[in-house]
Amino acid sequence: xxxxxxIPQSLKDSLRKFRFARRNAGHAALVxxxxxxxxxxxxxxxxxxxxxxxxxxxxxxxxxxxxxxSYELKHxxxxxxxxxxxxxxxxxxxxIGLLTLHASAFLDFQSTxxxxxxIDIRDGAEGLTKDIIDAKLMxx
Amino acid sequence: xxxxxxxxxxxxxxxxxxxxxDRSQVAVCLNSNDVTIFSRxxxxxxxAETLSEHDKLITSIDWAPNSNRIVTASQDRNAYVWQLTPxxxxxxxxxxxxxVLLRINRAAxxxxxxxxxxxxxxxxxxxxxxxxxxxxxxxxxxxxxxxxPLRSTVLSIDWHPNNVLLASGSADMKARVFSAYIxxxxxxxxxxxxxxxxxxxxxxxxxxxxxxxxxxAVGFSPSGDVLAFASxxxxxxxxxxxxxxxxxxxxxYLPLVTLTWTSEDGLVAAGHDCQPLVxxxxxxxxxxxxxxxxxTANKGQGGARSGFGxxxxxxxxxxxxxxxxxxxxxxGVGGAPGSPxxxxxxxxxxxxxxxxxxxxxxxxxxxxxxxxxxxxxxxxDGQLVIWDVNAVAGLTARMSSLRT
Numbered sequence: 001x002x003x004x005x006x007i008p009q010s011l012k013d014s015l016r017k018f019r020f021a022r023r024n025a026g027h028a029a030l031v032x033x034x035x036x037x038x039x040x041x042x043x044x045x046x047x048x049x050x051x052x053x054x055x056x057x058x059x060x061x062x063x064x065x066x067x068x069x070s071y072e073l074k075h076x077x078x079x080x081x082x083x084x085x086x087x088x089x090x091x092x093x094x095x096i097g098l099l100t101l102h103a104s105a106f107l108d109f110q111s112t113x114x115x116x117x118x119i120d121i122r123d124g125a126e127g128l129t130k131d132i133i134d135a136k137l138m139x140x
Numbered sequence: 141x142x143x144x145x146x147x148x149x150x151x152x153x154x155x156x157x158x159x160x161x162d163r164s165q166v167a168v169c170l171n172s173n174d175v176t177i178f179s180r181x182x183x184x185x186x187x188a189e190t191l192s193e194h195d196k197l198i199t200s201i202d203w204a205p206n207s208n209r210i211v212t213a214s215q216d217r218n219a220y221v222w223q224l225t226p227x228x229x230x231x232x233x234x235x236x237x238x239x240v241l242l243r244i245n246r247a248a249x250x251x252x253x254x255x256x257x258x259x260x261x262x263x264x265x266x267x268x269x270x271x272x273x274x275x276x277x278x279x280x281x282x283x284x285x286x287x288x289p290l291r292s293t294v295l296s297i298d299w300h301p302n303n304v305l306l307a308s309g310s311a312d313m314k315a316r317v318f319s320a321y322i323x324x325x326x327x328x329x330x331x332x333x334x335x336x337x338x339x340x341x342x343x344x345x346x347x348x349x350x351x352x353x354x355x356x357a358v359g360f361s362p363s364g365d366v367l368a369f370a371s372x373x374x375x376x377x378x379x380x381x382x383x384x385x386x387x388x389x390x391x392x393y394l395p396l397v398t399l400t401w402t403s404e405d406g407l408v409a410a411g412h413d414c415q416p417l418v419x420x421x422x423x424x425x426x427x428x429x430x431x432x433x434x435x436t437a438n439k440g441q442g443g444a445r446s447g448f449g450x451x452x453x454x455x456x457x458x459x460x461x462x463x464x465x466x467x468x469x470x471x472g473v474g475g476a477p478g479s480p481x482x483x484x485x486x487x488x489x490x491x492x493x494x495x496x497x498x499x500x501x502x503x504x505x506x507x508x509x510x511x512x513x514x515x516x517x518x519x520x521d522g523q524l525v526i527w528d529v530n531a532v533a534g535l536t537a538r539m540s541s542l543r544t
Contacts, residue, residue: 061323062275062282092243095278 005105006040007112014043015068015113023070023082029055030068032109034102041066041109056128064102065089066109073137083137086115091124144432146494146525147185149178154518155198156501161205163505167191168518169198175212175222177235185524193220193237200250204257210235211260213248219262219272221281240281242270250296256303258325263294269308271320271340286318286341296357296398300364301509304329305344307367309355315369315377317344333365333381349375349388356397356411361404362510370396370409376419378426387426389419398502402512402529408432410499410517414491418532432515434533435492497521 011032018030026049033044044065047055059065067087074080088106090099110118119136121127155169165188167177174192178185196216203210210222220237227234242248246265253260262270262283267290270283291312298307306320319338321329331337334344345367349355353372360367367379372395377388396411406429410416415433419426490496497520505526506514516526 060277061284063277093282093284095275095280095282096241098278 003105003108004039004101005034005108007109008040008042011041011043012112014046018046018068018070019084019114021070023072025049025072027051027055027072028070031059032066032068033063034098034105036098036101039101041105052128052130052133056125059089059125059128061091061124062093062095064091064094064099066102066106068113068115069133071133071137073134083117084113084115085117085119085133085137086110086113087128088118088120089128090120090122092122093124142528142531144494144525144527144531146523148523149185149518150522152522153497153520154500154522154524156200157503157516157518157524158201158203158210159503159505159516160203160208166516166524167201167203167210168524169201169212170522171197173197173214175201175210189235191222191235191237194218196247199248200252202251202253202260204253207257209253209257211240211251211253213251213262215247217242217244217247217264219248219251219260219270221260238281240272240283242272242283243285244268244270246293249293252297252299254299254303254320255301259303259320259322261297261299261306261320263297263308265293267292267294269294269297269306269318269320271306271322273322273325284322284340286320288341289343289346290316295354298359300332300334300360301362302329302332302364304338305332305334305360305364307358307360307369309358309369309371311354313352313354313371314346314348315355315358315367315371315379316346317367317381318342319344345379345381345384347377347379347384347386349373349377351375353395356395357399357409359399359401359407361401361407363404366404368399368401368407370399370411376409378419378421380423385423387421389426389428391417391428393417397498397500398517400502400504400512400515401509402504402507402515403510406529408502408515408527408529410502412498413493414495414497414499414519415493416499416502416515416517416527417535418529428535430532430534432527432529432531432533433493433495434531494525495519495521495523 029047031044069085150170152171157168159166164180173194174190177189179188194214198214200213213219219240222235222237224233225236244264244266248262248264250263259273269286272281272283275282293311294308296309304321306318309315319342321340349371351373355369355371358369370376374395375388375390379386394412396409399409401407405422406420408416415431418429420429499517499519502517504512505516518524
């Protein structure tokens with residue numbers, strides 16, 4: 001696979017730490033962006049215990065991001081699990097060059113983070129709600 | 141109390157016009173794909189530059205006074221922001237265009253800069269209004285759409301002084317006030333009579349005139365607390381949202397298509413009757429006051445008329461013969477001086493008003509918002525006229541037959 005964007009080792013370590021952090025309650029998120037000038041991925045922010053709606057407020061309206069989300073999922077039989085979900089935050093009003101670069105590096109990022117569940121959110125803040133994420137995860 | 145000053149900029153219609161901050165230049169669209177910038181040269185306007193980038197008719201131009209940027213919107217579904225930059229090769233300052241991706245699939249009809257000049261709104265035929273702001277992180281203009289509940293082409297928009305609220309007039313016969321709050325550009329606005337806590341695309345009010353009809357023009361008063369709109373049923377309505385109280389003035393004249401406020405209790409509107417009408421009122425009521433075009437005054441010698449190079453009121457350029465040939469050339473009206481149809485041919489189709497065809501755009505020319513002293517109008521007859529707002533004459537009973 002051709003690599004358009006490099007993933008620095010520090011980011012890979014952050015991803016591992018995020019994956020193995022023990023969670024008791026709440027959703028945690030790790031936001032990564034692509035640096036177009038240097039062609040590398042960078043960690044932007046990490047949130048511990050944030051709701052999907054607040055996360056939608058924090059994410060930029062016109063810029064693509066990768067969001068690794070540890071989501072507190074309440075199953076119908078009472079169990080609580082914390083699956084890892086990768087959100088492809090790609091609003092259509094983003095600059096097109098950056099959007100294409102983001103899309104080309106996505107598969108690479110997904111395999112590095114080793115996450116199977118992916119949610120595409122292309123319409124901005126309206127598309128990131130608790131109901132949508134629940135529906136996507138339960139549907140699988 | 142000065143007479144209107146008329147300039148004949150072209151033989152074709154003027155689609156739209158916009159002056160720069162000190163009124164030394166005006167950017168117009170002469171019914172074509174290009175913007176023509178005229179510079180003031182004494183008593184006349186000379187072509188300074190032509191900006192070509194659009195592929196179809198330019199429908200609207202706006203010139204930001206403080207940041208000196210021009211935004212143009214066109215039927216080719218694009219908008220360009222023009223900025224004066226030094227050309228690397230020649231060193232002169234040229235207008236450099238930046239494309240704004242509006243993401244619409246129909247023509248753009250109207251464009252206006254916001255009061256702080258950090259956003260602009262584009263009314264489109266795609267049943268949406270595109271609010272465009274500059275994204276510094278990615279170095280380009282980003283647009284967000286106001287969609288609900290627009291059901292047809294948006295014909296006109298006007299910004300509220302707080303840089304957040306936007307009034308729109310649409311072909312679905314409604315005038316609406318939207319919130320165009322953009323997260324990283326605007327700070328939270330103070331509450332107004334239109335509402336508080338207004339996320340993007342909130343509808344603060346929706347109004348229609350009694351008989352319906354496309355809403356051609358909308359305008360906020362200088363304070364932003366009152367909204368006026370003109371619709372195709374030949375009426376002009378003024379809305380006080382607190383009540384809500386709507387005063388509708390039904391006119392016996394042809395519809396008005398453009399309006400501008402001159403003060404908190406007065407506005408000027410113009411349209412298919414080819415003359416600007418003055419309206420005045422307050423919370424207690426509104427009425428038509430008069431017209432800025434005094435058709436009864438003797439305008440024969442046209443002392444203020446200019447264009448075609450000559451500005452002198454006397455001399456060979458103003459004789460009856462010259463006038464006959466000029467009207468034969470510009471309006472195709474026949475009759476050389478010797479022929480039987482001389483004289484009467486040209487008088488038949490000439491209107492007594494300064495403008496000879498519909499006025500399509502009226503904008504404040506002199507004074508600051510709240511105390512406008514002069515307004516400028518352009519129309520389908522290719523003329524740019526500057527009017528003194530205080531020179532109001534009474535309305536004649538039957539304005540539609542303004543001929544000899």
